Amino acid sequence: MESDKKTKLFAPVGKKMARGILDIVLPPDGTASHKTVSEDWASFVYLDEPCCDRCGFPFDYSRGTGEVCARCMVDPPIFDGARSALQYEEESSAPILSFKHGGRTRHLERFAQQMVRAGRTFWPKADVLVPVPLHFLRLRKRKFNQAALLARVMSEKTGLPCRADYLWRHKPTTSQGLQTAKGRFRNVQGAFSVPEDIKPEIKGKNIVIIDDVYTTGATLEACTRTLRRAGANKIYAVTLARVVRDQEIPT
Numbered sequence: 001m002e003s004d005k006k007t008k009l010f011a012p013v014g015k016k017m018a019r020g021i022l023d024i025v026l027p028p029d030g031t032a033s034h035k036t037v038s039e040d041w042a043s044f045v046y047l048d049e050p051c052c053d054r055c056g057f058p059f060d061y062s063r064g065t066g067e068v069c070a071r072c073m074v075d076p077p078i079f080d081g082a083r084s085a086l087q088y089e090e091e092s093s094a095p096i097l098s099f100k101h102g103g104r105t106r107h108l109e110r111f112a113q114q115m116v117r118a119g120r121t122f123w124p125k126a127d128v129l130v131p132v133p134l135h136f137l138r139l140r141k142r143k144f145n146q147a148a149l150l151a152r153v154m155s156e157k158t159g160l161p162c163r164a165d166y167l168w169r170h171k172p173t174t175s176q177g178l179q180t181a182k183g184r185f186r187n188v189q190g191a192f193s194v195p196e197d198i199k200p201e202i203k204g205k206n207i208v209i210i211d212d213v214y215t216t217g218a219t220l221e222a223c224t225r226t227l228r229r230a231g232a233n234k235i236y237a238v239t240l241a242r243v244v245r246d247q248e249i250p251t
Ligand SMILES: [Zn+2]
Pocket: 052, 053, 054, 055, 056, 057, 068, 069, 070, 071, 072
């Protein structure tokens, strides 16, 4: 059983990955920033354990294995677990936004490496990586999907296949940036679907959703709902960064 897991972990990437390539058009690398890469990396806040077992919210001290945060205790997310590599704050936001919107890929390799670290407990259980898709119109404008770029490099590092064709965003949602938590959930409701011919493949799979920033979890929850309806088993999420603010506990 253990050797099966190992074989799977280091198996070649999925044969249908080529379909996902449609979602990945490599942007030009950028060197416009005056900061060096190592200066950027020294100023980031790295997220790791101890954290909420469910959503990855960082704790100041260990509360024991399997402990969840106050918010997850009251209103647990529908995904089975989420982890993030970096805290999204002043220092990390510039390189992340320049990667997301400006196509600056100089950090891509290290971003993906940190995400592999953050999601390390998921890899032995996972079957496939699925990047959060962009709507076609946004993909055309931006020229690349940053989540798919991250997922592709993570696929090389973990040996897990990357399948950008499992999820489609058929609703051109507005930017999540300035919206309230409720607005974010409404915005992505019904935005994703699984192509009919993919559904039989998804049945029973353990999936890790890959995205850039975890803000309220609305996008991850919408993707989880769609994949679960299509028959997926366990669904985890790994994001590059996460907004960490005092928790509002729903009443
Ligand atoms: Zn939590």
